[in-house]
Amino acid sequence: MPVSTNRQRAVGKALTMLLPRAPYADTEKIRAAANDRKLRGLPASIAVWIATIAHVRHEHTDYDTLLKEGYDRDAARFFVLGDINETLTHWRATRLLEPDDEEVE
Numbered sequence: 001m002p003v004s005t006n007r008q009r010a011v012g013k014a015l016t017m018l019l020p021r022a023p024y025a026d027t028e029k030i031r032a033a034a035n036d037r038k039l040r041g042l043p044a045s046i047a048v049w050i051a052t053i054a055h056v057r058h059e060h061t062d063y064d065t066l067l068k069e070g071y072d073r074d075a076a077r078f079f080v081l082g083d084i085n086e087t088l089t090h091w092r093a094t095r096l097l098e099p100d101d102e103e104v105e
Contacts (some may be wrong), residue, residue, distance in 0.1 A: 010044035022091040
């Protein structure tokens with residue numbers, strides 16, 4: 001089922017509000033993930049947040065390397081929290097990841 005135009009607009013607006021200075025290459029990947037069927041049932045702002053954290057974690061941190069080195073998911077997430085927030089800060093994000101934030105992946 002194609003993503004509706006209203007959904008695309010809502011995701012675009014949420015993305016612009018959350019990440020006003022994020023690079024286009026990153027925002028397009030985040031936009032695609034937020035419109036994916038796995039996140040489509042969520043409000044746009046929540047879908048964009050989840051897609052953003054997953055994208056930054058996998059593309060801008062050593063998270064995947066830590067997993068390959070044998071760290072469990074929670075430990076790897078703990079170790080990359082600062083790197084995620086550094087990227088979000090660089091992008092002038094209006095929200096940062098808190099250590100106790102629960103996520104859907």
